[in-house]
Amino acid sequence: MAAEGACWGEAGLLGVCLVLFWGAKAEQMDEHLKREHSLITPYQGVGLSSSSLWELMGNAMVMTQFIRLTPDIQSKQGAVWNRVPCYLRDWEMQVHFKIHGQGKKNLNGDGFAIWYTKERMQPGPVFGSKDNFIGLGVFVDTYPNEEKQQEAQKKRYSGGNQRIFPYVSTMVSNGSLAYDHDRDGRPTELGGCTAMVRNLNHDTFLVIRYVKRRLTILLDIDGKHEWRDCVDIPGVHLPRGYYFGVSSVTGDLSDNHDIISLKLYQLTVERTMEEEKRDKEVFLPVVDNMKLPGLETTMEPMSGLALFLIVFFSLVALVFAIVIGIIVYNKWQEQSRKHFY
Numbered sequence: 308m309a310a311e312g313a314c315w316g317e318a319g320l321l322g323v324c325l326v327l328f329w330g331a332k333a334e335q336m337d338e339h340l341k342r343e344h345s346l347i348t349p350y351q352g353v354g355l356s357s358s359s360l361w362e363l364m365g366n367a368m369v370m371t372q373f374i375r376l377t378p379d380i381q382s383k384q385g386a387v388w389n390r391v392p393c394y395l396r397d398w399e400m401q402v403h404f405k406i407h408g409q410g411k412k413n414l415n416g417d418g419f420a421i422w423y424t425k426e427r428m429q430p431g432p433v434f435g436s437k438d439n440f441i442g443l444g445v446f447v448d449t450y451p452n453e454e455k456q457q458e459a460q461k462k463r464y465s466g467g468n469q470r471i472f473p474y475v476s477t478m479v480s481n482g483s484l485a486y487d488h489d490r491d492g493r494p495t496e497l498g499g500c501t502a503m504v505r506n507l508n509h510d511t512f513l514v515i516r517y518v519k520r521r522l523t524i525l526l527d528i529d530g531k532h533e534w535r536d537c538v539d540i541p542g543v544h545l546p547r548g549y550y551f552g553v554s555s556v557t558g559d560l561s562d563n564h565d566i567i568s569l570k571l572y573q574l575t576v577e578r579t580m581e582e583e584k585r586d587k588e589v590f591l592p593v594v595d596n597m598k599l600p601g602l603e604t605t606m607e608p609m610s611g612l613a614l615f616l617i618v619f620f621s622l623v624a625l626v627f628a629i630v631i632g633i634i635v636y637n638k639w640q641e642q643s644r645k646h647f648y
């Protein structure tokens with residue numbers, strides 16, 4: 308993986324990288340930086356010119372060395388969105404970012420999101436962007452809402468492993484799924500990992516790689532120039548022609564959320580006939596073996612709805628039986644009274 312890091316470094320300078328090792332199997336891939344989907348200093352015209360490739364939203368500000376999505380001030384939100392839709396099939400987005408602020412651990416928030424979505428420039432509650440989005444969201448969540456709520460209610464979470472924050476997670480939505488902010492997106496999470504990304508003196512990077520319908524997220528946050536696996540999900544079908552963007556929000560707690568660069572690489576890979584068939588175009592995001600919505604219930608033997616229906620109809624049957632019983636009993640009593648007189 309170290310060779311890969313060096314490869315990316317060179318790619319940043321030359322624009323083209325020769326060979327890239329992907330996971331365990333060495334697969335040959337050409338990597339080519341796409342300027343129209345990249346945001347690199349000097350950020351020419353961003354926030355000033357309407358012909359710029361990137362557009363600012365909310366409190367986002369362009370500085371010389373970075374774009375500040377939010378300052379370390381309460382209740383701010385900001386975003387920067389690519390104006391050009393991306394029609395590449397296989398790509399890799401390298402995000403160079405910095406999160407820093409005055410707040411002590413867990414007294415900071417809320418983090419930022421990286422988007423590949425149908426719509427752009429839509430403010431909302433999901434890290435400053437629209438909920439029920441259509442596409443892919445990758446969240447660098449620096450505040451554990453769920454854990455803090457449970458602490459307040461003096462309850463311990465009983466539904467799974469506790470996640471340690473800051474936490475990187477990902478979600479794919481076809482517009483019908485909502486991000487559960489109070490649970491840090493746990494019900495809709497496809498995958499994630501802990502990532503200590505705050506107040507570091509070295510550079511921090513996140514990579515989203517989308518090759519042959521496989522979504523992987525890698526991190527280089529330890530200052531060792533090494534990529535660490537975070538998420539790896541096959542069978543993620545994303546339509547082409549969506550927009551890249553990053554957004555951030557602060558609430559009662561805050562942080563500086565800075566984007567130093569966004570570099571999008573086109574990846575050229577060879578596909579077999581079978582892979583071509585499998586990777587055919589989609590018009591809405593789809594994840595294999597997962598129903599949208601209702602991701603959280605697909606793994607269980609009986610879904611909540613099925614259980615509800617069984618209980619509901621059992622109760623209806625019971626009430627029905629009781630009513631029939633009462634009617635029959637009354638008839639029988641009437642009959643016996645008639646017999647008596």
Ligand SMILES: [Ca+2]
Nearest residue numbers: 448450452491
């Ligand atoms: Ca959170």
